[in-house]
Amino acid sequence: MEGAFLNQGASVDKGENARLSSFIGAIAIADMVKTTLGPKGMDKILQKVSEGDQSVSVTNDGATILRSIMLDNAAAKVLVDIAKVQDDEVGDGTTSVAVFCGELLREAEKLVNVRIHPQTIAAGWRIARNIARKALEDSAVDNGADEELFRQDLVRIATTTLSSKLLTHEKDYFANLAVDAVMRLKGSNNLEHIQLIKKAGGQLRDSYLEDGFLMDKQIGVGQPKRIENAKILIANTSMDTDKIKIYGSRVKVDSMTKVAEIEEAEKDKMREKCEKIISHGANVFINRQLIYNLPESIFAERGIMAIEHADFDGVERLAAVTGGEVASTFDHPELVTLGECKVVEEIMIGEDKVIRLGGCKSGAACTIVLRGASSHLLDEAERSLHDALCVLQATVKEPRRICGGGCSEILMAQAIDREVVKTAGKKAIAMAAFATALRQMPAIIADNGGYDSAELVTQLRAKHAAGGNTWGLDMYNGKIADMLDLGVMESFKSKYQVVMSASEAAEMILRVDDIIKCAPRQREQGY
Numbered sequence: 001m002e003g004a005f006l007n008q009g010a011s012v013d014k015g016e017n018a019r020l021s022s023f024i025g026a027i028a029i030a031d032m033v034k035t036t037l038g039p040k041g042m043d044k045i046l047q048k049v050s051e052g053d054q055s056v057s058v059t060n061d062g063a064t065i066l067r068s069i070m071l072d073n074a075a076a077k078v079l080v081d082i083a084k085v086q087d088d089e090v091g092d093g094t095t096s097v098a099v100f101c102g103e104l105l106r107e108a109e110k111l112v113n114v115r116i117h118p119q120t121i122a123a124g125w126r127i128a129r130n131i132a133r134k135a136l137e138d139s140a141v142d143n144g145a146d147e148e149l150f151r152q153d154l155v156r157i158a159t160t161t162l163s164s165k166l167l168t169h170e171k172d173y174f175a176n177l178a179v180d181a182v183m184r185l186k187g188s189n190n191l192e193h194i195q196l197i198k199k200a201g202g203q204l205r206d207s208y209l210e211d212g213f214l215m216d217k218q219i220g221v222g223q224p225k226r227i228e229n230a231k232i233l234i235a236n237t238s239m240d241t242d243k244i245k246i247y248g249s250r251v252k253v254d255s256m257t258k259v260a261e262i263e264e265a266e267k268d269k270m271r272e273k274c275e276k277i278i279s280h281g282a283n284v285f286i287n288r289q290l291i292y293n294l295p296e297s298i299f300a301e302r303g304i305m306a307i308e309h310a311d312f313d314g315v316e317r318l319a320a321v322t323g324g325e326v327a328s329t330f331d332h333p334e335l336v337t338l339g340e341c342k343v344v345e346e347i348m349i350g351e352d353k354v355i356r357l358g359g360c361k362s363g364a365a366c367t368i369v370l371r372g373a374s375s376h377l378l379d380e381a382e383r384s385l386h387d388a389l390c391v392l393q394a395t396v397k398e399p400r401r402i403c404g405g406g407c408s409e410i411l412m413a414q415a416i417d418r419e420v421v422k423t424a425g426k427k428a429i430a431m432a433a434f435a436t437a438l439r440q441m442p443a444i445i446a447d448n449g450g451y452d453s454a455e456l457v458t459q460l461r462a463k464h465a466a467g468g469n470t471w472g473l474d475m476y477n478g479k480i481a482d483m484l485d486l487g488v489m490e491s492f493k494s495k496y497q498v499v500m501s502a503s504e505a506a507e508m509i510l511r512v513d514d515i516i517k518c519a520p521r522q523r524e525q526g527y
Contacts, residue, residue, distance in 0.1 A: 019118075022509050023109045025073030029066070029080070030102020036060040037095050038445035039163040039475045058376050060164065061383050062095030063087035075509045082505045090494045091390020092161050096441065097498045103440045104506035107433035116426055122507045124430025127423070128416045129503045131431075132438070135415035136408060136499065139469065140492040144399030153401045154179045156489040158388045160404050163488075165384035166377070170204050177209050178385060181366050182392040191393055192317050195367040196385065198378040201350040202371035207381075212341070212358035213321050214367040217307050219355060220291065222300040225346045230305075230357070232339035233282035234315055234324050239270075239291040239308075267294060274298040276330040284344050288315045288326075305344060307355060323361035391491050400492035403483035405472025406442025408495055410457075410464050413438040434503070442473055451478045 035042045043060045046068045059065060066080040079101055083094045104125070111121050143149040158175035167174045181194045197214050219225055253259055274295050277285060284305045285291075291299075291308035299306040310318065319326050324339025342359025349369060357365075368385065372378040395401065402408045413435040420428050420435070439457060446453035456473060459480050463471045472488060474481035483489070 018513055019112065019510075021073065022075035022512050023105050025071075025076040026079050026105050026506075026509055027102045027109075028073075029071075029076045030099050030105075033062050033065055033095050034099050034102070034444055035448060036062060036065070037099055037164070037441075038448050039168065040445075040449035041095075041164055042448070043166075056376065057379055059380050059383060060095075060166075061380075061387065062098055064383060066094070066098065075512070078505050078509055082501045086497055086501060087390075090394045090491065090497050091387045092491070093494045093498045097502045099444060100437065100441060100498060101502040101506045101509075103437040104434065104503060105509060107437050108506065108510050111430060111433055116429060118510045118513075120426050121430040121433070122510055124427035125434050125503055125507055127419075127427060128431040128434035129499065131416050131419050132412035132434070132499055133496070135412045136402065136492070136496060139408060139411055140400035140402050142400045150399060151179065151183070153399075153489060154182070154392055154395060156487045157395055157401060157491050158392055160488050160490055161388045161391050162384060165387065166380045167204065167384045173205065174207070174385060175388070177207070177368060178388040178392055180209055181368060182389060182396060184366050185393075185396075190320070191389055192320055193365045194389060195317065195365075196370060196382050197349075197354070197367055198370045198372070198375075198382060199349050199352060200372065200375060200378060204370075204372050204377075204381060206371040208369055210356070210367040210369055212356055212367065213318065213360055213365045214349075214369065215286075215307065215310060215318075215355040215357070216352070217310060217355055218353065219346055220296045220300060220306040220308070222297070223305050224303060225305075227283050227305050227344045228342065230284045230339075230341050230344045231282045232284045232286060232318075232322050232324055232341065232344070232357075233277065233280050233327065233336070234286050234319050234322070234339055235277070235327050235330075236288040236315060237328050237330075238289055239273075239287060239295045240289075270294050271298065273330070276333075278302055278304065280330065280333045280336055280338065282338055286310050286315070286318065318357075321360045321365035322357065391494060394493045395491045398491070398493040401489045402492050402495055403470050403472055404488040404490040405474070405481075405483050405486070406445055406457075406460065407470060407472030407483050407488075408490070409438045409441045410460050410472075411469055412499070414461070414464055445475065446473055449475050449478065451475075456480060 036044065041060050043058050044065050046057045046059065046065065048055050057064075063083045063086070066083045071077050071080065079098045082101065083098050086094045086097045108118075108121055112118065143153050155175050158178045159171050162168060162171040162174055185193060195213060197216060251262065253262075282304070284307070285299060286307045288310055289308070291306050296306055315326055318324075319339065322339025322341055323337070325337045327336045330336070340361045341357045344355065344357050346353055347356045350371070370378055370381050370385070372381055416431055416435040416438070420431050423431060439461075442460065443453040443457050446456045456479070460471060460473065463480060468482070470482055470484045471480050472483045474486060
């Protein structure tokens, strides 16, 4: 009926068709990333198909995969959004949140098919979500007051996070590397102070934590290669004014002498600018833009180290770690805050030269140098380590931890099951469906490892019913085990975010009964 009132090109999917379209889209996305879940998850190859870019990346990071695919289904886009939010909030659990949302919708589809109203299902899910949240909070342990125990928890959480990543074979080494880096922040939680530099060559084990800040740039010709007690002027200014830059300008002269005078005037202008910069009292000048030959030679004469083309992220991060400010004009030296560090020097990493800033004013600054055989390997190692750093940062803010390996999912599911038998009405069926979706998470992890998921999950349920609330899946031996003994820990914040985000997104998709596609407004002729 609405078709009579809609513009040409607009369409409406109603009722069952709209709901089915939403379910199919979301479940398809969840099934696509499902195989990457857990320590035995598989990787995906992402290949770009544009004419100018045929690059390939290999990853099992849920957010990276979902961000890379073009979608036309509205519900599928909701799953991509919650994975992005999970990545921004916690860093880990991006695959889990998409898969759990997909499993909830799979259960909802069964209930809708037996004529249970979506609002009834949503009401049951809300009750189940609150029960699951309380069970999760009750099982969480906070060792934030004991520094040694807290560090141990952080190492175990980082190890668990890296178990499902490319770095799994060196997870103990990289977990300690990540914890050392985060502990240097001293609670500031600003990951900008931790820089990741990738250098092809060597092996992953050759990666290390460098005390200080590294810049993958070159020092100017004829300038000092090492300066102690550095005063750093960080700038974002043009250093190429030795030419006329006004577009379309034309200068008529009657002799070459006049041309030389114009060039000399431009050079005088640049010399004046360099003198203003030198008057700040800095012995290191770092500019975001290029530094041309004339200013470079002027800085060399005065014994000032000049570094050009430090990209914008590098300049911003540099200002943060050295305690300086990014300056664009130099007329008032008294208003500019210079950055400080104990030493600026050129060092070698493999066969490449980089600039090291040691003893920065912000003692939290450090750089993780990643080594590896290829650029694809290094890209995935960077994503893996970034996830670990984000999870550790979230754990420092919210120090509670829980047991991993599917333990907390079974714990939450059994807490819901205990309430289901006390709940009257159809809401109880929706609550049971929520518990079933939770139990699917360890089943998928077991399936990805090639184990008998039905056998392992039933064993795990029986163990939890007998009081073994810290037991989960031992994916390396294909059996159940005590997670405390294995040291398989997860951040409370990560799991809490997964359950809350996935259930809210699934509820939103479930409540849809119409999908209206609007036609774009046609431009008028001549515009």
